[in-house]
Amino acid sequence: MAERIQRQRSTQRAEEPSTEATPAVGKPAVDYDALLDEIDSVLETDAEEYVRSFVQKGGQ
């Protein structure tokens, strides 16, 4: 549930002018808030399950 609330808020925020300091990295080729929304939108909705399910056996 906390997930959903956070995502709603981020959608609202994306429509407002950004009050964040301009991100230092790279060239702002696209709107940064839109980029965060794009990244958000393709991630699994259940973050906890995505992280929990990955357990690597073995390795050097």
Place this chain on the structure above:
Amino acid sequence: MPLLGAETEYGILAPGLPDLHPTVLSAAVVDGYAGTGTRTRVDDDGSIPLEDAHNRFLGNGARLYVDHAHPEYSTPEVTSPRAGLLADLAGDAVVRAGAQAAETQLGSPVRLFKNNTDGKGASYGYHENYLLSRATPWDRIVAGMLPFVVTRLPLIGAGRVGLGQRSEQPGFQLSQRADFFETVTALETTIRRPLLNTRDEPHADRGRWRRLHVISGDANRSETSTLLKLGTASAVVSAIEAGVLRPVALADPLGAVRTVSRDLDCRARLDLTDGRRLTALDIQRDYHAQVETSGLGDPEVLALWASTLDGLDADPRQCGELDWVAKLDLLQSFRRRDDLAWDHPRLAQLDLAWAELSDRSPYHALVRAGRMPRLTSDAEVQTAVEQPPSDTRAYLRGRLVGERTARIGAVDWSWLTLGSGRRRLRLDDPFEGTEAAVQSAGGLDAYLASR
């Protein structure tokens, strides 16, 4: 410049098939890769095949195999950092293609991760290999490499959410691997991991060469980080081999690696045995200056090394072409926007998704948005997927595997067997069997006849 190559151990997961053993899953990826390469075969005489389906050499000279329950890709031998970068990216493309085939076969998604920890205590490697003259004393290699691998983390760190082997403490650090080193030098790679591994399998004439097996580096998504990783280490190895390096000595290398990995401002001072206290960037500048003065190293890499150190010195946040910086910037943006504490699962999710070999990875979103520079083209990577390097024995291996597959009995790095008579062709000199040598002999068959 030393001959070099790299091995990537990919994390693997089929989320819809929790009961499938990861070895079986990894084998499906290795078997599924449709590019040219050796396969399981039943010999004419019905003998047990020497080649195993889960251990393939490919037409580009690389090796693709199942190791410790994960897919692993070893690049072919190359002679330049840029060729190493392309070979590394070719590995990502090959395993991705294998995973897509495995998905079709299994009817369920298969995820691959190019990182070095699952965040729950397991670590797996990205191993660099450099070939040195046998005359280079091991003590000189240790003295030269140890401060180097500790202080290069600001350049090559992939970034990690979580502190401690099991992410016991919330937070962010530069390196995926830093928390997994427990000793300075040792032979092991899976227990009591050493900062410098003593394995010396040159896969070449042991009388002439030794191998430096560097297991302390991170697997990178950023092409800049990969080029710096392979190129700066090549330059330092050259200087060690030439006997021109006068390295500093760290008072506590294992403590220093943790300090550097947790120092997001790149300002922490490290104790030297001579009483001085220098930052990781100071020590990297010293390496750079000594290599440059000696006329060693790849010019493109030396320039990139210097400009990246300048950028990190001025403000690490300006260096968004580096993995850990770009990842941290993204994580901080989500933290600000959504008020997330460092132990929020969405940050661990972003960290893991960064490493996923998938277009939905945040890494690829930054590339598409023009915020993460690429140093190569898709066409160059595709060439490295399909064709072997021209200037090492990997050329001969790749062409034989790709074009004379039916004649190959068995393949290893330094030899292969041909034909039903199991004629063994030794390739103890990694600089033979090149395109130039094959062409001057009059082609592949003429070259084989001449050997």
